[in-house]
Amino acid sequence: MYQGHPHSAQSNERLHAFEQACRKAGLKITHQRVEIFRELAFAQDHPSAETIHRRLKKKLPTISVDTVYRTLTTLEKHGLISKVQTVESQARFEVKDDHHHHLICDNCHEIIDFDWQVFDEYPLPNEISDWGKIKNKKVILHGLCRKCSQKVSS
Amino acid sequence: MYQGHPHSAQSNERLHAFEQACRKAGLKITHQRVEIFRELAFAQDHPSAETIHRRLKKKLPTISVDTVYRTLTTLEKHGLISKVQTVESQARFEVKDDHHHHLICDNCHEIIDFDWQVFDEYPLPNEISDWGKIKNKKVILHGLCRKCSQKVSS
DNA sequence: TTTCGTGCAAAAGTTTTGCAGTCTA
DNA sequence: TAGACTGCAAAACTTTTGCACGAAA
Numbered sequence: 001m002y003q004g005h006p007h008s009a010q011s012n013e014r015l016h017a018f019e020q021a022c023r024k025a026g027l028k029i030t031h032q033r034v035e036i037f038r039e040l041a042f043a044q045d046h047p048s049a050e051t052i053h054r055r056l057k058k059k060l061p062t063i064s065v066d067t068v069y070r071t072l073t074t075l076e077k078h079g080l081i082s083k084v085q086t087v088e089s090q091a092r093f094e095v096k097d098d099h100h101h102h103l104i105c106d107n108c109h110e111i112i113d114f115d116w117q118v119f120d121e122y123p124l125p126n127e128i129s130d131w132g133k134i135k136n137k138k139v140i141l142h143g144l145c146r147k148c149s150q151k152v153s154s
Numbered sequence: 155m156y157q158g159h160p161h162s163a164q165s166n167e168r169l170h171a172f173e174q175a176c177r178k179a180g181l182k183i184t185h186q187r188v189e190i191f192r193e194l195a196f197a198q199d200h201p202s203a204e205t206i207h208r209r210l211k212k213k214l215p216t217i218s219v220d221t222v223y224r225t226l227t228t229l230e231k232h233g234l235i236s237k238v239q240t241v242e243s244q245a246r247f248e249v250k251d252d253h254h255h256h257l258i259c260d261n262c263h264e265i266i267d268f269d270w271q272v273f274d275e276y277p278l279p280n281e282i283s284d285w286g287k288i289k290n291k292k293v294i295l296h297g298l299c300r301k302c303s304q305k306v307s308s
Numbered sequence: 309t310t311t312c313g314t315g316c317a318a319a320a321g322t323t324t325t326g327c328a329g330t331c332t333a
Numbered sequence: 334t335a336g337a338c339t340g341c342a343a344a345a346c347t348t349t350t351g352c353a354c355g356a357a358a
Contacts (some may be wrong), residue, residue, distance in 0.1 A: 028332050028337055050324080064340045069323060071338095083241035085294065089274050089348075091241065092320065103285055116279050124295070131257055132299040139293055140239065141278070145286040181314060182357050203348080218315050223348060225313090243323075244347065 014041050014095075018080065032063055036071045040081060041095050046111045059070040084111060085140070101139040107148035128143045162170075168195050173193065174257040179232045186217055190225045194235060195249050200265040224288035238265060239294070255293040 018037050022029050033079055039052050047055070053068045077079045084092040084102070088109060099120060100113040119139060128134060172191050176183050193206050201209070207222045226247055229235045238246040238256070253274060254267045269289060273293060282288060 002273040026337095030332070030338065032339070046170040065322095066324075066341085067339055070325095072339095073324090083243050085191075085239040087237035087239050087245065089245070091243070103282065105286065106289070112285070114282065114285075117234050119273075121278075122273075122276075124271075126269070128257065128268065128295065130300075131266070131268075132259065132297055135260070136296040137248075137293060138296070139291060141282065141288050142290040142292075143286055145194070146284075147286075147340075149287050153205050180312095184313065184357070186314070216315075219347095220316085220349075221314055224350095228313095276344090 003011075021078070021080055027074065027078065032060065032067055033071055033075075035060055035063075036068060037075065037080070037095075040093055044093045044112065046084045046094050046133040048092050050090060052093075086111070098136055101141070103141045103143075105148055106142055107151075108142055110145055175234055177234070181228065181232065186214065186221055187229075189214055189217075189223055191221060191229065191234070191249075194247055198266065200238045200246045200248050202242075204244060208246075240265070252290055255295070257295045257297075257299075259299040259302055260296055261298055261305075264299055296304050 015034065015038060017036070018041070019029050022033070026145065027033070036052060039055055043052075043055075049065065049068045049072055053063065053065045056063050056068070066091055072081065076083060076093070080096055081093050082096045084094055086092055086104070086109075092121065094113075099115070101116055101119070103112045103114055104110070116139060120137075124134065124137070137144075169188065169192060172184050172188070172195075176187070181187070189210055190206060193209055196202065196211075197206075203219065203222045203226055206226075207217065207219045210217050210222070226235065229238060230247070234250055235247050236250045238248055240246055240258070240263075246265065253269070255270055255273070257266050257268055258264070264281075269292060274291075278288065278291065
């Protein structure tokens, strides 16, 4: 359910898989790309391009925002990451993973992932097949996270 | 499931309810607001501010884009309409209605509504209650609509 | 008549793009 | 070395805001 710790073996695997995928796609493995992907893979909060840029400046002081945008667009085009559906003005991203759902706090805009296997296996209503071909189904829950509901009520 | 025809009794009811809600909220009932709401209520495609503006120019040639933006923001603030979650750069809107789900074509970006009562009544996973308080649950299906899958395959 | 809303124009916020130099393979 | 990638700067696109006039209650 949750993503690995920055220094775990699982993390290195993830970066290794990323480099493999880049090679396969004919993308050069640049310092910037690796760091952007790493940032996204280890963040649990589905950050925007601006957020990723801000965080990376500590490590790569000269990285530019447009590189972050360009890289995210490229990686999305190659199916390595995806945009998250939100009602916010800035686009937010996550490492591609079709099988999870989102829990969104309407106050602080935190987005966290959750699994729901029973739902995943549940058949869709019949009428849907008339519409076309479904590739992905996802549940999005909105509400107030624990922290925000305490703030609001206090 | 679907929204009423422009000239049905149901439609007039909808507009009437809108005017009531405006009065209750202390909002003046201007020509522009009524037309923007009407456009949204009768459109079945969850239009963006730009789209609404383009469509309204036939009827109200002098209406400005910023009025459309301002009106949509105001109506959303008062809970009469809502933003739709998308991965697109322009925000899209719909008349507020908590109990329906979305079917999105990844090619032409058509968004249509569907009902799924079995899901609505299905209990959430237990762990969710640890996170906070859920106010709304929604299913979003992605895929290719019939028209687009034919185009792609031909 | 008073207050709120609109249209205009300008600004702010988000993302994309052309170009010249830099780096990966 | 060749082609792809980056950083810079400028542009494009989306949305918001200040102000003066116009419209609703």
